[in-house]
Amino acid sequence: MEFVLAIIVGILATSAFYLMLRRSLVKVILGMVFLGNAVNLTIFSVARVTKGYAAFIPENASTLEGVYADPLPQALILTAIVIGFGTQAFAIALFRKAFQKVGDDDLDKMNSTDIMCNEDIPGDK
Amino acid sequence: MRSIILRTMTMYLLPLLLIFSVFLLFRGHNHPGGGFVGGLVASAAYSLYLLGFGIDKVRSIFRIQPIKVLAFGLFLAASSTVFPIFFGKPLMTGVWYEHKLPIVGSLGTPTVFDTGVYFTVLGVTLNIIFTLFEDKE
């Protein structure tokens, strides 16, 4: 199981970085989504994949018996998914706005804050 | 989109879904459900109504600004985390009212927190949907 997960993580991370290095904003956001998934699967696999019961303590017992799945990585992943979702949604809105303002989704056209700022940036007040 | 079937259905579905969302909210303590799902169901109810009748009609039945609902929800949730301090317990400890109440079930700070989540989700979702529709119209 870990083997399969590792390969999937590898594929996801590779495609994520490939996409993030592209110039188009749409591909960058896709890369970010892939990277988020790769990260979540990494946490899932490094925290040991076990076949077992959900970690609910039975009503007449005080501890867990037998093999149970560790709930903490799942909680971590859930948190990471929610946060990732929020940031990705924000990024999409931001990219859309930037696309409208610049008129192009090419990241190479968005370098007016990187070059030597000797002139006012066009499009600013 | 303003089909007569959808309109007639939403007339009946809106109250039903709202009641169902409250049911989900209070069921959530020991069973599947809770404030998040409840809030989503409630906002789905209003979204359906919006699809049937348009933005102005929804505004006339949902008179509060969604952002105020959001603020109220956040306020409830945040207050419930601070509340235990007055009982000498650390932040976010569950404080329970010892008797069971009808409908609500057991009342405690987690219940209040969940209610806060309910209103926050409702406020956020409605805010997004209203903004999108106003953008369109």
Added chain:
Amino acid sequence: MNSILAMPVVFPLFTGIIMLFFWKHRQIQRIINFLGSTATLALAIYLTWYIKTSGIQCLYIGAWKAPFGIIFTADLLTMTMILVSGIIGFATSIYSLGTMDETREHFGYYPLLQIMIMGINGSFMTGDLFNMFVWFEVLLISSFSLVALGGERSQLEGAIKYVILNLLSSSLFVVGVGILYGITGGLNMADLARKIPMLPNQGIVNVMAMFFLISFGIKAAIFPLFFWLPASYHTPPAAVSAIFAGMLTKVGVYALFRVFTLIFVTNVAFTHTIIIIIAMLTMLSGVLGAASQMEFRRILSFHIISQIGYMILGLGLMTPLGIAGGVFYIFHHIIVKTNLFFVSGVVNELKGTYLLKKLGGVLKLYPLLGLLFLIPALSLGGVPPLSGFWAKYTVAVAAVEKGEYLALAVSLFVGLLTLFSMIKIWNEVFWKEQKAEFAAEQQALRQLPKFKIAMMFVPIILLAAITLFIGLNPEPFLDYANEAAQQLLNPSIYINAVLGGAQ
């Protein structure tokens, strides 16, 4: 109980929420924001005094015992950061009253500001690695919105770089946390510190250390990872870029200080040597970048990077004096750098531009502003008797004690170049006669109302006074930094305070 430890998070949260009730009521929001940040500042002062007198304190949130639940821990380093974030939050609140435009205020500038301060304070307070990630995201998402708020082209372009790189850094952070949990079974920092030396496989600890160095390094803008900073920090309004310049990179620096004095201390010869090398490169690249810039805030942005180098150098030395110097440096730097950005904002209000070639003759217009620029600028350059001198001096002495003469040489050289950049700004903005063509187009520009001027100058004077006070009276601050360094270099104190008898 120690519930007061959570208050630096709770106060800004409630301030933000209450402001949401008054959405689109500008005046009310301004008042609430001011009151809220005053309260946070007062609380921070009290809490610093409390921790100073009573030692490291913990708050077990939800009454879950230490290695299992989330905890808030306050030691002297934490309190330094909380105190300075209180000061900067307060100063920025006042400054915003004078400079923020109505549109931004309408679209929730003040609530975002408060939520960002909440995220900053939370990441200082927490004693749990995953919780730190969550606080990072809280502060990041509000800072994303603050950078983009207003939607000018340069802002959006800067925001894109800022967002992408910070999300990358967060992803690396989460992977690191996940793997650490996989190998130790804990997320509590004290628990990790206890377990990591006992691991049979120390190789993976080094790998993890590098993971955290890169992920926090992106946030702190250290040597090869700083490119987002000068691309984005000069784009938002002055008040926003001031609080960013002061606080946000320092959250990354704080995280580096925390994990590299507490968790990753098993192989200092490897990790901390790398940190020293990175520190030197950071200082050099930052200051050389600044030397070639001709825009007010871009010069200052590059100087953030070079100054980060000094702090990281203190950490890399890993001696009591080095760490103390680092802590002192953080405190001094945040105040000075924020103040410089405030001054640049005032110049922009007066002249309508940040470009050095269009500026000039401000000294004649506002002699006081010239003086108020000189205090933080010379302090940044390390001129005695200002606060920067003592900070640089402490780090330099620590470098000599450790025998790192190359680092000493670099830090002195960088100090010189910093002074050069500051003098350049002084010449171009304040001293030189403004070119007639630019003067004419700015002549019609704003006669500023009295209220606005007052609101802009009060925080600048306040921060300049703090700089002067530290400079003329460094003894108590150095003592405090030494005490903080003692705590950081003896992780057992921290571990005992958090885990208590659980060992």
